[in-house]
Amino acid sequence: MDQPNKVKVIFSNSDSSTEGTALTPDLDTSLESDNASHCRRKDYQWSVHWYLPFMMTLLYISGVCFAIGHHLYYQSMEGENVDKSEWPIRFGIALAFLTQRCFVGATQGAYKQYTWCTLQKTSLRISTIDALFVGSTNPIGTLNLEFLKKATSQFLLAAACWLLPLAAITTPSSLTAMAISGSKPCKNVSTIYFLKDGDFNDDGTNVKGKENLRRVYYWDIIDNNTTTNRETYAMPTYEFGNLIDLALKSTNGPLAGPNPCGPKTVNCAYTIQFDGPAYTCEDKADFDGSTNQTLDMFPPRGEHVYSASPIVNYNHRLDKLGRPVQWANLTTKDPMYGVFTREYPIWLGYSFETTRPHKGPNNTLWPYELEHNIIKCTLNYARYEVTLGFMDGKQVVYNTKVDAKGPLLPEGQQMEPSNKEYAEYAAYHTLGFRFHQYIQNGIQKYNSSTRTRSDSRIGETTLVNRKSGMSVPRQFENKFYELVLSLLSRSEYRVTMTDYPCTLETGIQVWHYQPFWLLLPYGIAAGVALLAVGTGVYAFGKVGYGMDTGFSTILAVTRGNKELDDLMAGYSLGCAPLPKGIMKTRLKFGEVVDDQEYQKGNGGERKAGFGTEGKVRDIRVGERYH
Template sequence: MVTLKVDAPSQALASEETTTSSDPERPQIIDSSSPAIDCAKDEATLPEKDDGISPISPTGEHLKYMSTSSTAVTTTQDPQTPAEPHTDAGEQWSIHWYLPSFMVFKYFLGVGFALGHHFYYRSLDLSLVGSRWPVQVGTALAFITQRCFVGAVLTAYSQWAWRTLNRKPLELATIDGVFAASRDPSKAISREMLSKATVQVMLAAACWLLPLSAIASPSTLVAMPSTMSSNESCPRVASLDFARESISPGVGDAGRKYEINYWGVYRNTTTPVYMQPTYDFQRLSAVSFRSKNGPLHSHDPCPGANCTLTLEFTGPAYKCDEKADFDGTTNQRLTHMPPRGNVVFTSSHPDKERKNKMEIYLGVPMEWFSEKGELYTGKWGTFTTMYPMWVGYVQNTTRPYKGVNDTLWPFELEKKVLKCDLNYAGYTVDLSFEGGRQTVTEMQLDYRGPVLPDGQTMTPYNTTYREFSAYHAIGFIFQKYISNIITQESSTTAVYPASNIYQTNLINETTGLAVDDFPRALETSFANLVLSLLSEPKFSPVFNTSRPCTVRSRIQQWQYEPFWLGVSYGIGAVAALVCIAAGAYAFVSNRYGVDTMLFSTILAVTRNNPELDRLMDGYSLGRAPLPERVLRQRLRFGDITELVVKGGDGKGGRGGGISTGVQVVRRAGFGSEDMVRPVAVGERYG
């Protein structure tokens, strides 16, 4: 569009109305329908420039671009000569360093924050959870990162928007979308926007989707339950020392101490002799036998944490060896067992040889009694023999059996005989305490020989008599508990237990027969009885000591999974980089930088534009939405050069002689597509 401004002297225009009149001496608004321009006999000529603008004739020929079909000429009341542009063409057609530099800076700033996020989380990996602030800090870093990426894309968005507006006439509604789609995605939903501003829509989508890169951030650093191990010294670990039985009963570190046995004395002496196990120990033994979860638990040496430790002490232990047959010292026979008999389990009774059956004297050897059942004065209290425990049992081989009573026993039953001797043994026990619950993780027994070897005696005057008596009492209680028999008439009938062993985990609950690897299970069961003493600190062999232990505390540790953080940031960084590449291309294509987010940019490209003034007449408040007829007007950004006619002395009239001269002022802005031509690259625009 070419605009002609007729410039009259100030004194001639001071009293004139701003609108045109019929006065022939007043400057007229000339449009394409005006027949002529009255220049008061002076010729108005256009400067001869090769700019595609045809000169205006003195007779008022229409002013037209070589490539346009219509021209508009307007008057102006400004008495001053239009100001020259403040910048030369070279400065106008240059890319200021700020916009592209800041676009790249924001991108690399986002990459820096993303890397900082990664290294920050990696520094927290496997560290203790002190507070929840690291997750909040990470969320903040993720937010800053995506805002930097979006900021870089917005700069690219502005450049591509100007490239689009420079090349295509668009409806005003579509131009609104080009300006606002990065802030309002609904503006991108139109047919023309999708077809003629496709790249713009993609850049707007990037602005909206890039913040999704922050979604994965909170899930990449999580607080996970864990344990922390440290080698420490546990100060109150229950342990056993049977030599403490030799110390007179008294008050210990757990209060009043009780011995395992009751004691008697010789007549007219103070020398103690063995009587029987105490009722406290018998009660403890009964509970231990029925426990199917190992020994009874001792107190927790590491309350509030979990720990493992190793106990080492010397104590009694049964050592069981397989024999071909019973030795004949008991009433047990192989013929009592299937298939000829019905005894599937048998264990010798410790009181079998005692002629006096007075239960008050539990575990008193037969040698201590006379023929009349009275205790001998000379032999009372002296141990001369430690009777072994004989055990017989059967195991089902599941092999078909053909022989005697094969209708009762269709499968072959293998007979086993054990001789179990009470030994000194070194205990090495690994204990684990978790949540206050004790677990025996491993136990090793180092057998060191019988507690009473053949040919030796143990008298009340021996310094280890009390310790020996404790071993004897524990062995006696165990042997007494599992003694007697279990019978079964056939493989299809139920078992009939007469032994308390049926209440222990030494017998298979399903078959009623001895468990697999019965010898080791029997030895372990007795060792568990010994370890159960640790649950009763009142017994004299039990004491507290310090032991090295590994303490495992339940903690929460940060666990960092970098994969998803890398994926989310990687996708965001690549998408932003593609958008920046589009922005860089738009910079080069436009030959200058634009910020469409600024009001000053809108002001610069819409100022002093009569066509836009007429289009927007009545809507200066900026109310939205605009009428459909306005939004459907097609506009384009381009060259809207104006022609300014300079006036003379201003006296008016035909003789006044307004001198005419036309100045071409190149302007760029928005206009209808038939009034705008492409911007001439390299030209200076006002």
């Protein structure tokens, strides 16, 4: 028969050592005696392991970070349109849950450590100790008078664990959806601004504050051999030429400017005012003879269904750059160079078919009568008052009020470069010239069924019916207004006003964040958790090492105590509840003394654990316990 394995075991303490032999069953022989000795009887080193305080601190810092993240997320939602309302609320609830769980976790870490501080300084009934071990998670367990009386600090820490989750109730509701209406300041409302003579330095550069603005025309600087030079109109800028093409071809009104109502809060309206040029048109019975236009040009005698007086290189008017043709014959030293002597009106004639049968000549070509309209349009100084806004991200012009102040250049007057209004006049002249240049000349139609022919660019605009090719009556003024308003689309032609009155339409749902109802509960929770962490740090220092309330800790502190074995005889199954007599037994955690060993004079074996009053002494920091 095989002999049982013999394992040499050495027990040691600070005073003595004993050596013996133990019989073990057939185990793996790799479990040598040194390893067994190390695992079973390792002296405890007095120090706080990094894990417990690190986790307690990490949880607290994580809670603070989640709280700050919650605040920043809700802050970013302020004023945003409510598109999918469920997701911001879900994110908020998730952040609130993580925040309170981190704060509760840090507080529970402090609670567990302070539990052992309490158990070392006072003896408590087993029923109270039960309550201590579950107090941070089971509030009913703390309904114990002795708990409240002898473990007040524990009770407060437990209460913190129960109440901290309340922070997750109020904080998600700090972000709400609300309907906004009424008037409030809008940021970055833009209006149109034409540079004036006072906006330039002597070298032609813009004055401070208007550096980003640009003219719609180029200019020449003429050396007068004096202290001041003379600036004269040269031609429209290429950038403005591109804008003209886009604006006059637009089928959706004026080109949109920047949205001042926010990136998503788009349903709003506001009114801007500015000075600018405007054409005013009046009906005439016939042309005045200053152009090559006559009533005979129109059906049924003629073929023109639209005619606009030419402006470029006609009858010694303007060249293709918008300058009076007389300038070409002058030197820059001539005092008349750069002087405007006349602003030419636009003479418009157009025809459209009626539903009345035509009984006159050429009725085979034109079966229905045509009506003819003659209009004279004059360029004026004007004051604009425009109500516009944004709806669903698109610009809408609600109302345009134009108050004409008088002709841009009255008959018999002239505009000289030395005039303080020259720069403003040149800008207005540029807009009028480019508009006139676009719609000049005519559209011909041989009869009612043939296609139109055109030598005018007006067909590229919405002023012409795309189906019939006939001009749309009385839209010339409005089309020029759209051109002027399109200047808002370019930053070089607009100025920005801050805190401008803006009316927001009723029914727009936007997110509204009330930081008070998030920062207050989180501030209280963070403060309470910080006090709890401080209490935990104090407990680490008081006890001298880190402890937990898990099974492994309970196993370590209850082993080998014959007194407890006798007390719990017959209850090793752990059935609950235990008899009241047992539950009323008072225990304390400390140094359990073996009286027989003390009587031998060697002090006995020092061991920490639970014991009844009189059977345990206070833990002595720095001593070795086995």
